[in-house]
Amino acid sequence: MGxxxxxxxxxxxxxxTRKKPDSAQETIQTEQTELLQQTTVAEVTFNLPxxxxxxxxxxxxxxxYITGVVLAEMPADFEMEALKAQAVVARTYxxxxxxGKEKHPGRAICTDPACCQAYCLPEExxxxxxxxxxxxxxxxxxxxxxLEVLTFHSELIDATYxxxxxxxxxxxxxxxxxxxxYLRSVDSPGEEEAAHYMDTVFFTLxxxxxxxxxxxxxxxxxxxxxxTYTAGGGVENIFVCGKVYTGTQIRQKLGLRSTAxxxxxxxxxxxxxTKGFGHRVGMSQYGAxxxxxxxxxxxxxxxxxxxxxxxxEFAI
Numbered sequence: 001m002g003x004x005x006x007x008x009x010x011x012x013x014x015x016x017t018r019k020k021p022d023s024a025q026e027t028i029q030t031e032q033t034e035l036l037q038q039t040t041v042a043e044v045t046f047n048l049p050x051x052x053x054x055x056x057x058x059x060x061x062x063x064x065y066i067t068g069v070v071l072a073e074m075p076a077d078f079e080m081e082a083l084k085a086q087a088v089v090a091r092t093y094x095x096x097x098x099x100g101k102e103k104h105p106g107r108a109i110c111t112d113p114a115c116c117q118a119y120c121l122p123e124e125x126x127x128x129x130x131x132x133x134x135x136x137x138x139x140x141x142x143x144x145x146x147l148e149v150l151t152f153h154s155e156l157i158d159a160t161y162x163x164x165x166x167x168x169x170x171x172x173x174x175x176x177x178x179x180x181x182y183l184r185s186v187d188s189p190g191e192e193e194a195a196h197y198m199d200t201v202f203f204t205l206x207x208x209x210x211x212x213x214x215x216x217x218x219x220x221x222x223x224x225x226x227x228t229y230t231a232g233g234g235v236e237n238i239f240v241c242g243k244v245y246t247g248t249q250i251r252q253k254l255g256l257r258s259t260a261x262x263x264x265x266x267x268x269x270x271x272x273x274t275k276g277f278g279h280r281v282g283m284s285q286y287g288a289x290x291x292x293x294x295x296x297x298x299x300x301x302x303x304x305x306x307x308x309x310x311x312x313e314f315a316i
Contacts, residue, residue: 046316049108057108066091067142071125072118076134079292083141085301092149092159150309152182162278164194166260170232170280182306185232190290196277203270211253234259
């Protein structure tokens with residue numbers, strides 16, 4: 001695992017490890033050399049190509065980029081251990097994207113949260129009401145986890161995350177159709193204070209029919225049929241007017257916050273209540289904060305939501 005570096009940077013990296021001195025006379029010289037090398041190592045950085053909203057690609061220091069992601073993706077008033085967990089998953093997600101299949105030209109990572117990850121400049125954070133104390137807190141969460149990533153069998157993982165699960169996360173297979181050994185459904189207690197722990201939306205029968213592209217006249221009698229559920233409590237399949245839909249299809253067509261939903265109909269009104277916000281696969285951000293409040297470390301949070309993974313330093 002690692003990233004191919006330019007020749008000059010490789011030469012620096014190759015000088016990091018030294019043999020022990022062969023004699024006592026070499027000890028002082030060796031200590032001086034190691035001190036110099038420690039300074040050199042601290043200066044070794046990795047620039048990540050970041051595709052900005054205006055269409056330009058900027059070469060950005062990896063850790064500066066991760067700071068901007070944490071500012072955008074997680075409330076700064078969350079517990080420090082939750083912020084550190086977020087920094088690790090954001091870093092892992094970005095590097096996995098960079099090292100994997102190219103999504104954007106030049107292997108860039110974009111700032112669109114629907115595609116890659118959200119990003120916020122520090123000055124934008126401050127101008128939108130953030131404080132210098134909060135900014136420093138987020139920066140510290142990144143620096144204290146510098147270069148740390150999650151791996152599974154020595155490979156970077158798909159470190160997916162989301163806002164709130166509604167009490168239990170989802171299996172990757174239930175959402176994307178492929179089994180991932182470290183993206184399993186787990187309980188995620190303590191999320192009740194999340195902004196979107198539970199939401200209710202209303203549709204007229206006509207609006208509901210239009211969203212599902214069916215004839216409104218078929219919405220009569222017992223038009224909601226059998227429902228099956230996933231391990232994470234989401235809707236796997238649901239019959240509507242005799243036609244089967246997946247929970248993911250209903251979520252997309254109705255614009256719901258999650259696949260953990262209940263549909264009821266009274267008169268001309270269809271009520272849909274959801275639990276959680278997001279695809280619910282991987283780390284719940286509100287769940288991570290609840291674990292941090294309970295005294296869990298970021299390492300414990302990460303290995304809970306991504307079971308079987310290893311926290312280690314990425315080799316640049």
